[in-house]
Amino acid sequence: MIEAPGMSDQPLLVAEGLAKTYGRLVACRDISFTLYPGEVLAIVGESGSGKSTLLQMLSAQLAPSAGRVSYRMRDGVLRDLAALGEAERRFLFRTDWGYVHQDPAQGLRMAVSAGANVGERLMAVGWNNYGRIRQTASSWLDRVEIDVARIDDAPRTYSGGMRQRLQIARNLVTEPRLVFMDEPTGGLDVSVQARLLDLMRSLVNELGLAAVVVTHDLAVARLLSHRVIVMKEGRVIETGLTDQVLDDPREPYTQLLVSSILPP
Amino acid sequence: MSVMIAIESAEKTFTMHLQGGIRLAVVRGVSFQVHAGECMVLSGPSGAGKSSILKMIFGNYRCDGGRIGVRHQGVILDLAQAEPRAILNVRRHTIGYVSQFLRAVPRVPALDVVAEPLIATGAPREIAREQAAKLLRRLNIPERLWSLPPSTFSGGEQQRINIARGFISDLPILLLDEPTASLDAANRSVVVELIEAKKKAGVAMIAIVHDDDIRRQIADSTVDVTAFAAAA
Numbered sequence: 001m002i003e004a005p006g007m008s009d010q011p012l013l014v015a016e017g018l019a020k021t022y023g024r025l026v027a028c029r030d031i032s033f034t035l036y037p038g039e040v041l042a043i044v045g046e047s048g049s050g051k052s053t054l055l056q057m058l059s060a061q062l063a064p065s066a067g068r069v070s071y072r073m074r075d076g077v078l079r080d081l082a083a084l085g086e087a088e089r090r091f092l093f094r095t096d097w098g099y100v101h102q103d104p105a106q107g108l109r110m111a112v113s114a115g116a117n118v119g120e121r122l123m124a125v126g127w128n129n130y131g132r133i134r135q136t137a138s139s140w141l142d143r144v145e146i147d148v149a150r151i152d153d154a155p156r157t158y159s160g161g162m163r164q165r166l167q168i169a170r171n172l173v174t175e176p177r178l179v180f181m182d183e184p185t186g187g188l189d190v191s192v193q194a195r196l197l198d199l200m201r202s203l204v205n206e207l208g209l210a211a212v213v214v215t216h217d218l219a220v221a222r223l224l225s226h227r228v229i230v231m232k233e234g235r236v237i238e239t240g241l242t243d244q245v246l247d248d249p250r251e252p253y254t255q256l257l258v259s260s261i262l263p264p
Numbered sequence: 265m266s267v268m269i270a271i272e273s274a275e276k277t278f279t280m281h282l283q284g285g286i287r288l289a290v291v292r293g294v295s296f297q298v299h300a301g302e303c304m305v306l307s308g309p310s311g312a313g314k315s316s317i318l319k320m321i322f323g324n325y326r327c328d329g330g331r332i333g334v335r336h337q338g339v340i341l342d343l344a345q346a347e348p349r350a351i352l353n354v355r356r357h358t359i360g361y362v363s364q365f366l367r368a369v370p371r372v373p374a375l376d377v378v379a380e381p382l383i384a385t386g387a388p389r390e391i392a393r394e395q396a397a398k399l400l401r402r403l404n405i406p407e408r409l410w411s412l413p414p415s416t417f418s419g420g421e422q423q424r425i426n427i428a429r430g431f432i433s434d435l436p437i438l439l440l441d442e443p444t445a446s447l448d449a450a451n452r453s454v455v456v457e458l459i460e461a462k463k464k465a466g467v468a469m470i471a472i473v474h475d476d477d478i479r480r481q482i483a484d485s486t487v488d489v490t491a492f493a494a495a496a
Contacts, residue, residue: 036349194371195371198372202372205384226348240326241323241351241352244351247319247325248324248325250279252282255280255281256281
């Protein structure tokens, strides 16, 4: 289980009445929640439940058809994401947010070195001392358990688990306050998943990160998140404390999901 | 002595939607109080709802009616109505829970599993580790196991890791679900001593124990859970 976050009364991210429709197709409807600093929220549901659409709206990559997402900028002011200027959006994407894709190839530059992948985020925020960048990149590789001797190798020479850990290092190097993760353990072998989960769990605890994790795997939700939102057909079916929803599911659909897990 | 837990008419029913919506009434009319420094033992046969009551107090099971008052940072908070964030905060600062089984996290060494709750409340890592080592030694966990993840340990060793993790913090309320179930006599008496020390420190405890001998040693009061049977 993950440690409880500190109690801050100021929400970091607020979603209000979010909806996304494509013509007559409804991908998400009426989704509202509040995320506080240091809190990890899991969004669970099966393929097509709208969880990835929701993640894209939360991370300002997709405009909602209705409703809005607000984020507390570092100056303490809660701002509507749709109203941000280009410089503010860039700041969020480059520094204050991380986004971990299911497929590391989408979040990494596969042909440049691992060190450059991590260093690039630092250069984007104005670092220009090569020695310092390289030193910080090495220490992050070490933190995500990648042999520092591999710093000059491109991630296309890495295994799937190493690529995913490198993607995490690239995201966390700028000390973001919020990280979005889309099926971060999807497509990895079970033993590799366990290692990655444990690493993410300790990094989230140590750094006090807030995170929104989309996953279809309830074990990932249990290990990483404080709260969970269960989605089906674009709606929120049930929400609450993660262990409460998983150990005492109330809604028929949640009971079905929980009962479908094979015992280890 | 101040009241730490005050439960009034709490009830729990499971609705099993996958079994045609069968309603399983677990307990109703649960009412009792536990004071600082008191260890209350819940008695009753298996299936009477003892563990469910502990889980309701920890916020792991939802409460379908009534009130679960817990003294949290000086004020009584009704956990039956509390927001998830408030429950997490209560778990961090007020209520500890020692379950029968360790939910082992892969790859985390036993020493860190035990030290973790203390670090979470702000203790420096080294001091937390020293405390953890002290407890592990007292519970007769050989030092060569401390750096290994407990997932490979025996049932009794895992339970002792869990006990150490539960007893390391200075939380004012502890819930103990069969803490001595798979322990030998020597380790059972260590647990009895640990409970005794917590009482002296003013900790309010609710315990489930099946061993009559242990019950006699730790119980200041007993509540028979069959009185809360939710007869259909």
